[in-house]
Amino acid sequence: xxxxxxxxxxxxxxxxxxxxxxxxxxxxxxxxxxxxxxxxxxxxxxxxxxxxxxxxxxxxxxxxxxxxxxxxxxxxxxxxxxxxxxxxxxxxxxxxxxxxxxxxxxxxxxxxxxxxxxxxxxxxxxxxxxxxxxxxxxxxxxxxxxxxxxxxxxxxxxxxxxxxxxxxxxxxxxxxxxxxxxxxxxxxxxxxxxxxxxxxxxxxxxxxxxxxxxxxxxxxxxxxxxxxxxxxxxxxxxxxxxxxxxxxxxxxxxxxxxxxxxxxxxxxxxxxxxxxxxxxxxxxxxxxxxxxxxxxxxxxxxxxxxxxxxxxxxxxxxxxxxxxxxxxxxxxxxxxxxxxxxxxxxxxxxxxxxxxxxxxxxxxxxxxxxxx
Amino acid sequence: xxxxxxxxxxxxxxxxxxxxxxxxxxxxxxxxxxxxxxxxxxxxxxxxxxxxxxxxxxxxxxxxxxxxxxxxxxxxxxxxxxxxxxxxxxxxxxxxxxxxxxxxxxxxxxxxxxxxxxxxxxxxxxxxxxxxxxxxxxxxxxxxxxxxxxxxxxxxxxxxxxxxxxxxxxxxxxxxxxxxxxxxxxxxxxxxxxxxxxxxxxxxxxxxxxxxxxxxxxxxxxxxxxxxxxxxxxxxxxxxxxxxxxxxxxxxxxxxxxxxxxxxxxxxxxxxxxxxxxxxxxxxxxxxxxxxxxxxxxxxxxxxxxx
Numbered sequence: 001x002x003x004x005x006x007x008x009x010x011x012x013x014x015x016x017x018x019x020x021x022x023x024x025x026x027x028x029x030x031x032x033x034x035x036x037x038x039x040x041x042x043x044x045x046x047x048x049x050x051x052x053x054x055x056x057x058x059x060x061x062x063x064x065x066x067x068x069x070x071x072x073x074x075x076x077x078x079x080x081x082x083x084x085x086x087x088x089x090x091x092x093x094x095x096x097x098x099x100x101x102x103x104x105x106x107x108x109x110x111x112x113x114x115x116x117x118x119x120x121x122x123x124x125x126x127x128x129x130x131x132x133x134x135x136x137x138x139x140x141x142x143x144x145x146x147x148x149x150x151x152x153x154x155x156x157x158x159x160x161x162x163x164x165x166x167x168x169x170x171x172x173x174x175x176x177x178x179x180x181x182x183x184x185x186x187x188x189x190x191x192x193x194x195x196x197x198x199x200x201x202x203x204x205x206x207x208x209x210x211x212x213x214x215x216x217x218x219x220x221x222x223x224x225x226x227x228x229x230x231x232x233x234x235x236x237x238x239x240x241x242x243x244x245x246x247x248x249x250x251x252x253x254x255x256x257x258x259x260x261x262x263x264x265x266x267x268x269x270x271x272x273x274x275x276x277x278x279x280x281x282x283x284x285x286x287x288x289x290x291x292x293x294x295x296x297x298x299x300x301x302x303x304x305x306x307x308x309x310x311x312x313x314x315x316x317x318x319x320x321x322x323x324x325x326x327x328x329x330x331x332x333x334x335x336x337x338x339x340x341x342x343x344x345x346x347x348x349x350x351x352x353x354x355x356x357x358x359x360x361x362x363x364x365x366x367x368x369x370x371x372x
Numbered sequence: 373x374x375x376x377x378x379x380x381x382x383x384x385x386x387x388x389x390x391x392x393x394x395x396x397x398x399x400x401x402x403x404x405x406x407x408x409x410x411x412x413x414x415x416x417x418x419x420x421x422x423x424x425x426x427x428x429x430x431x432x433x434x435x436x437x438x439x440x441x442x443x444x445x446x447x448x449x450x451x452x453x454x455x456x457x458x459x460x461x462x463x464x465x466x467x468x469x470x471x472x473x474x475x476x477x478x479x480x481x482x483x484x485x486x487x488x489x490x491x492x493x494x495x496x497x498x499x500x501x502x503x504x505x506x507x508x509x510x511x512x513x514x515x516x517x518x519x520x521x522x523x524x525x526x527x528x529x530x531x532x533x534x535x536x537x538x539x540x541x542x543x544x545x546x547x548x549x550x551x552x553x554x555x556x557x558x559x560x561x562x563x564x565x566x567x568x569x570x571x572x573x574x575x576x577x578x579x580x581x582x583x584x585x586x587x588x589x590x591x592x593x594x595x596x597x598x599x600x601x602x603x604x605x606x607x608x609x610x611x612x613x614x615x616x617x618x619x620x621x622x623x624x625x626x627x628x629x630x631x632x633x634x635x636x637x638x639x640x641x642x643x644x645x646x647x648x649x650x651x652x653x654x655x656x657x658x659x660x661x662x663x664x665x666x667x668x669x670x671x672x673x674x675x676x677x678x679x
Contacts, residue, residue, distance in 0.1 A: 055572050075575040088573035092591045092671035101587070102577035149577070159576075 004066045004156050006030055007189070012071075013060030013213075014047050021047040022213045025061070029191070031156075034183050036192045036204035038236060044213035045193045049159050052191065053082050065156070076105075081150030081188075083160040087142045089134035095145050096121065096130040102153045120152035123182065140171045147179070151186060160192045164199065176202060197236045201225060209233050211362065229274060231284040231358040239286035239356070240333045245269070247281040247357070255357045257285055259307070259328075267307050267327075271355030282360040291354040292334035294323060295347045306347040307332065311340045423646040431644065442647035452631055452648065456655055459609060459627040462540070464659075466547035467605035470555040471597055478560040479589075499553040506549050507617035510537055514545065542618035543625045547611060551604045558603065562596030563589075591671055598667035602660050609656050628652045 012025040022044040029035055037045040050056040052063065054075030063071040070078055081102075089098050096117050103113045121130055124144035134142055143163055150158055163179070164172045180203055183190055194200050200207050201221040209216040209224065209232075217224060217233045228234040231242055245257040248268065255273040271285060295306070309332060313324030321339055325332045325346060332348060340346055382389055390396065427441035437444035446452055481492060498506065514520050514536035521533040536542060566589065574584045612629040619625030628648060636645035 053572075053576055055575065075572075076578045076580055078576075079578070080576060082573065082576040084569050084573060086567065086569050088567065088569040090570060090573075090588055101574070101579070105578035105583060149573075153577070 004031055004189075006066065007157060008064040008067075009052075009061065010064065011061035012048070012051060012058055012063060014044075014051055014056060015059045020044075020213045022051065022210075023060070025215060027208060027215075027218070029157075029189060031189050032187045034190045034192065034203060034205045036194060036200035036207050037210060038194060038197060038200045038207055039210035039216075040195055042212075043210040045195075045210050046161055047213070048210070049082075049161050049191065049193050052157070053080055053159050054078050079153070079155055080157045080159055081153055081155035083143075083146050083150050083158070083163045085162040085165055087134070087146045087166075089142055089145055089149070091134055094131050094133055095126060095137070098134065098145055099149045099152050102149065106153075116152055120148040123151070123185075124148045124178070139167050140175060143167065143175060144178070147182065151182065151188060154186075154188075156189065158188050158190045160190060162194055163192075164194075165196075172199075179203060197238070201237075209236060216362070227274075228286075228356070230362050231286050231356075231360075232362050234286040234356060234358065238288055240289050241285075241287040241292075243285045243287075243330065243332075244360070245283050245285045245357075247277050247279050247283055249279055250277055254352065255283070257283055257357055259285070269305055269307070269350075269355055270352050271357040272353055273357045275359050277357065277359065284358045284360055286356045286358060287350050287354065289322065289333040290335045291350045292332070292348045293350070294325075294334050294336040294340060295349065296340060296344060297347070305352075306349050308345065308347050311342050311344050311346055314339055314342055420646040421650060423643045424650055427643050428641055431641070442644050445644065446647055446651055455626050455628045455631045455648075456651075458625065459611075459629075459652075460655075462543055462547065462611060462615075462625065462627065463605055463608040466544060466551060466608040467601055469548060470551040470604045470608075471559070471601045473552060474556040474559045474600070475593075475597075477556055478563050479585075481560065482563055495556055496553045498549050499557075501550070503546065503550055503613040504617065506546050507614045510542060510545055510549075510614075510618050514542070537618045539620050540624045543611065543614050546614035546618050547608045550614075551607055554607065555600050555604050558600040559593070559596065562593055562600070565596075566592050594670045595667055598663050598670075602663050605659060605663075606656055609659075610652070628655070 007029040009025050009027040009029075013023045014021050025044075025048055027035070037048055039045050047056065051058055051071075054071075054073060058071050061071075062069055090101065093101065099120055100113050100117045103116060108116075121127060124147055126141060126144055126148070129137060129141060134145065137145065143166075146163070160179075164175050167175060176199060179192075182188070183203075192200070192203060201224075204221060206218065206220055207224050208218050211232055217229050224233060225237050228237050228239070231239075235242055243259055245259050248256045248258050250256070250273060253273050254270055255277050256268055256270050259267045259269060269285060277283060307325075307327055309325040309327030311323060312326040312331065313322075315322040315324075317335075320335045320337055323334045323336055323340060323346075325334060325348060327348075334348055384392075424442050425439045427439065427445075431445055432438065432441040435441045435444040435448060477495065481488060501509075512518055515538075516533045516535075518536075520536065521530070524530045525533065536545070570588055570592075571584055574588050579587065610629055611627055612633070615621060615625045615627045615630055619627075621630055629652065632645045632648035632652065635641045635648060
């Protein structure tokens with residue numbers, strides 16, 4: 001197997017017609033790492049992947065593999081494996097011929113090709129289907145062929161472009177486990193592009209959250225999940241309640257904020273400040289649905305931090321119920337084990353350390369018109 | 373869809389049951405087409421076949437064979453039978469050239485670049501010219517006193533005018549000018565039906581441009597190439613105006629349609645003219661069948677693109 005020590009992206013950027021699809025991407029990837037590029041569509045994650053694969057030329061920066069520049073090499077000479085969202089299997093070639101294609105391009109002897117193809121097909125459990133054409137396979141099977149075709153070359157780097165987005169929910173979970181298993185058993189360095197934070201959190205060793213072509217935060221799943229550095233990242237990490245607010249006062253790393261638009265306009269919340277804040281700042285407050293406690297009476301212990309509202313939606317979700325609480329003109333999401341009455345008045349509270357207060361501005365460096 | 377409901381006696385109305393078998397008033401829309409097909413194709417065609425077995429007395433006396441005297445004449449008379457070879461000699465290379473030359477042009481024109489629309493328009497424009505206009509243009513441009521020869525003579529590159537028209541070459545030029553745009557348009561649309569991510573995948577698997585073309589594009593394009601070849605071949609095979617106007621009508625470009633016209637217009641032998649026309653169809657069908665036979669060996673499923 002071709003191995004390397006590190007892959008380094010230095011200030012990588014790509015412009016399309018005067019607009020930065022990707023800018024100033026600095027990232028160092030160690031061998032064996034599983035890195036996920038995460039963000040909504042148009043954030044530049046696929047651009048980054050295509051730049052790495054060599055399918056798009058860079059407009060800025062350089063890519064180094066163990067200190068040697070590779071961004072000037074054509075894709076066929078980089079030796080990276082790529083798995084496409086649309087699978088991109090060759091429709092006229094059988095499963096085994098699809099998998100053998102890359103090895104044939106390397107001009108390996110027939111016997112060696114056959115042995116490696118058989119091993120790769122066993123790895124993705126498609127032994128019974130070797131003679132079939134891609135059109136005769138299900139979506140999940142096709143994706144497994146695409147993965148086998150990429151990993152059979154034992155590439156130094158595997159690039160995956162939203163490989164699971166065309167599969168149904170159940171199959172997606174199975175394939176996720178499959179990809180994780182393959183990565184662990186083969187130790188292949190992988191860069192994985194997705195817009196699904198659950199996929200990214202469960203698969204990756206490290207996540208890169210992108211916004212408008214720029215990095216918002218890089219970290220381990222745990223770091224991103226527990227301590228997002230901006231409300232944009234928090235939004236991606238399951239903080240479903242993102243509320244605009246104004247800072248009233250700060251003390252230490254705690255901040256008291258006032259929520260506008262609530263029933264009496266005077267609800268105060270205390271939370272943990274992320275970044276430097278001072279009184280009067282516009283902020284965004286982020287709270288996970290499961291961190292809210294739903295109480296049907298404004299009992300003594302709730303104090304000033306309780307948000308009053310009316311239950312508008314109750315969804316059954318197995319062990320718990322998802323509750324939509326209308327407060328003023330915003331809908332808050334909470335989870336509770338006991339079903340509240342639809343239309344009934346409730347109060348929502350959350351522990352101070354679970355309420356994150358972020359500056360409203362995401363990135364001073366991002367020009368206003370791009371940020372929109 | 374409807375089968376399971378009809379296991380026991382259907383209670384649906386007759387009209388409903390007929391509709392389930394595809395018989396409904398919408399079928400009436402076929403009527404105008406059917407009438408036209410019968411009046412303008414089926415009847416004249418059958419009449420023509422009937423004519424071929426009613427040879428004139430002279431033909432019977434000269435070639436024997438009774439009712440099949442025209443067919444005997446077709447195969448025995450070298451002046452007539454050689455026209456099969458003369459037509460093939462024009463139509464096969466012309467069709468082959470048009471298809472092969474279209475492939476690289478269509479490949480290049482898949483990409484976006486400045487002036488692409490202009491270039492495409494220029495390539496397709498000749499399709500709007502009639503064969504007669506093309507022939508006239510060729511005579512003026514490439515004739516003995518044409519611009520090409522005058523220019524070449526002026527610069528002293530040649531001593532006497534090149535013979536570019538009124539021979540095999542002239543007809544070939546004309547077939548390429550009218551046939552190429554047609555082949556190019558068809559092949560472009562077949563190419564756009566191939567999912568571009570297949571080529572990207574092949575790139576990441578280490579395939580250079582020739583391997584990508586040879587192993588991925590060509591096999592997926594081949595059925596489309598076969599269809600394009602058939603259509604341009606049939607167009608070229610029935611060449612008539614240019615064979616007469618820019619060709620050597622009684623010599624190297626004595627094509628089958630000219631022979632049929634000669635029997636009809638000069639000898640007033642409708643029966644022999646019909647026979648030659650029918651044999652033209654038979655020869656074309658043989659070539660088409662051969663190409664389709666080869667095509668059936670190729671991959672014929674989806675090519676993954678927009679179709």
